[in-house]
Amino acid sequence: MLNNSQYIEKLRSSGLRPTKQRIKICEVLFNTHKTFHFTINELVKRISKSTNDKISLATVYNTVHAFKNKGYLKEIPINSDQSYFDTNTSHHHHFYDETQKDLIDIDDADVEPVKINTRIPGKKIKSVEVLVKVEDDKS
Amino acid sequence: MLNNSQYIEKLRSSGLRPTKQRIKICEVLFNTHKTFHFTINELVKRISKSTNDKISLATVYNTVHAFKNKGYLKEIPINSDQSYFDTNTSHHHHFYDETQKDLIDIDDADVEPVKINTRIPGKKIKSVEVLVKVEDDKS
DNA sequence: TTCTACATTATAATAGTTCTAAACTGTTGA
DNA sequence: TCAACAGTTTAGAACTATTATAATGTAGAA
Ligand SMILES: [Mn+2]
Ligand SMILES: [Mn+2]
Ligand SMILES: [Zn+2]
Ligand SMILES: [Zn+2]
Numbered sequence: 618m619l620n621n622s623q624y625i626e627k628l629r630s631s632g633l634r635p636t637k638q639r640i641k642i643c644e645v646l647f648n649t650h651k652t653f654h655f656t657i658n659e660l661v662k663r664i665s666k667s668t669n670d671k672i673s674l675a676t677v678y679n680t681v682h683a684f685k686n687k688g689y690l691k692e693i694p695i696n697s698d699q700s701y702f703d704t705n706t707s708h709h710h711h712f713y714d715e716t717q718k719d720l721i722d723i724d725d726a727d728v729e730p731v732k733i734n735t736r737i738p739g740k741k742i743k744s745v746e747v748l749v750k751v752e753d754d755k756s
Numbered sequence: 757m758l759n760n761s762q763y764i765e766k767l768r769s770s771g772l773r774p775t776k777q778r779i780k781i782c783e784v785l786f787n788t789h790k791t792f793h794f795t796i797n798e799l800v801k802r803i804s805k806s807t808n809d810k811i812s813l814a815t816v817y818n819t820v821h822a823f824k825n826k827g828y829l830k831e832i833p834i835n836s837d838q839s840y841f842d843t844n845t846s847h848h849h850h851f852y853d854e855t856q857k858d859l860i861d862i863d864d865a866d867v868e869p870v871k872i873n874t875r876i877p878g879k880k881i882k883s884v885e886v887l888v889k890v891e892d893d894k895s
Numbered sequence: 896t897t898c899t900a901c902a903t904t905a906t907a908a909t910a911g912t913t914c915t916a917a918a919c920t921g922t923t924g925a
Numbered sequence: 926t927c928a929a930c931a932g933t934t935t936a937g938a939a940c941t942a943t944t945a946t947a948a949t950g951t952a953g954a955a
Contacts, residue, residue, distance in 0.1 A: 634952060636902065657942080673904045678943070692835075694887070697911080699942065700836040712876055723872060731886055732868035737851055737860065741893035747870055747886050748833070754880035773921060773932065796911080812935045817912070836942080838911070 618650055619643075631687050638672050642680050646690070652705035654693065654720040657681065660702075693720060695748070710747035723749070757789055758782075770826050777811045781819050785829070791844035793832065793859040796820065799841075832859060834887070849886035862888070 619627070624643040625635040633639060645663050655663070661677055681702060684690045691703040695713055701720055710728050712721040731745050758766070763782040764774040772778060784802050794802070800816055820841060823829045832840040834852055840859060849867050851860040870884050 634901065636952070638903070671904095675905080675944085676903055679902080694833045694835050696831075696833050697836055697839040710872075712879075714876070714879060715882065716879075721876065723874060727872060727874040729871035729873075731870055733849075733862060733866060733886075733888060734868070735862060735866040737853070737890055739893055740851075740853060740855075740890040741895070743854065743889040743891050745886060745888050747872075747884060749872060749884050750882040751876055751879040752882050754878055756880070775921070775933065777934070814913085814936080815934055818933080 618648060633683060633687070637670070638676050639680055641668055641670070641672065642677070642684075646684070646704050652703065652722070654701055654703050656699045656701055658699070695720065708744075710749070712749045712751050714751050716753045723747070757787065772822060772826070776809070777815050778819055780807055780809070780811065781816070781823075785823070785843050791842065791861070793840055793842050795838045795840055797838075834859065847883075849888070851888045851890050853890050855892045862886070 621640055621644070624640050624647075628635040628639055628643070641664065642660075645660070645667055657674075657677060660681070661672075661674065664672055664677065681690060685692055685702070688706060689704075691706050693701040693703050693711060695701050703720075705722060707725070709725045710723040712723060713719070714721065728747060731747060733745070760779055760783070763779050763786075767774040767778055767782070780803065781799075784799070784806055796813075796816060799820070800811075800813065803811055803816070820829060824831055824841070827845060828843075830842040830845050832842050832850060834840050842859075844861060846864070848864045849862040851862060852858075853860065867886060870886060872884070
């Protein structure tokens, strides 16, 4: 929830040139209090709804990957069909609604810390993520 | 760890015809005490190493999906590049070694039950899976 | 304003996966 | 036993998400 000059500052300080395409993508991704999940195709639709200037698909891919590498987006592995991204970069887990094909955050306060009583020698843990698959309860 | 006539019986009782291709794929997948993880490409290589008869790629895909639908294989979402499958169909979690790009089972006994203190109304939980990403510890 | 490194773009290429439709084969039951 | 049928295999085409290419454009420094 920043204004354009703040996006410009953030991009610049990340070593990314604040081009008009990147600023527009920032607006679409971050100009909201609610975080959300998206696929590249959904993002392209959101962008074209909110501007008349066309941004090429390649630029959307490049920008999303740049933002992911800078830590402004997370990639969530759900299935092999398509990449899901998350504007919520804090540590949290997910419900995946297989009926609606919808990804829903689980507040970290609602999950007891996951305790794993084994390690792999020489490896350090980067992340621990829980995916809870749900479906319609017709009972 | 069954013999061919047992695979034939299992296939037949699953409503799948025990063709020679399916029996060969059963051998490659299940003729071992250790379970393992694989991509379709890796499976195709294993098959061609263990037989002179060629099995077409389409048949491998069809068979893997049939086995997955029957519950003889699980699909593990790791990234969007490729599907990973698991011959271990019991409930368990995974380490994913990002350096080696290797998937490793975590024994269910080594993970405290994951407690999620929230639900989605009208939805029932199908699975709860933990993915622990690890990398080389150079410290 | 000019220069340059970086960014954008359209398009082609790639890779994983699914579809198609013709040929083939395991099974059934006459 | 064996013809008939339904299910299976197959090669290849099609499809879709993603990445690479390379020419053009432009933001920002000087
Ligand atoms: Mn899939
Ligand atoms: Mn990826
Ligand atoms: Zn999320
Ligand atoms: Zn496993």
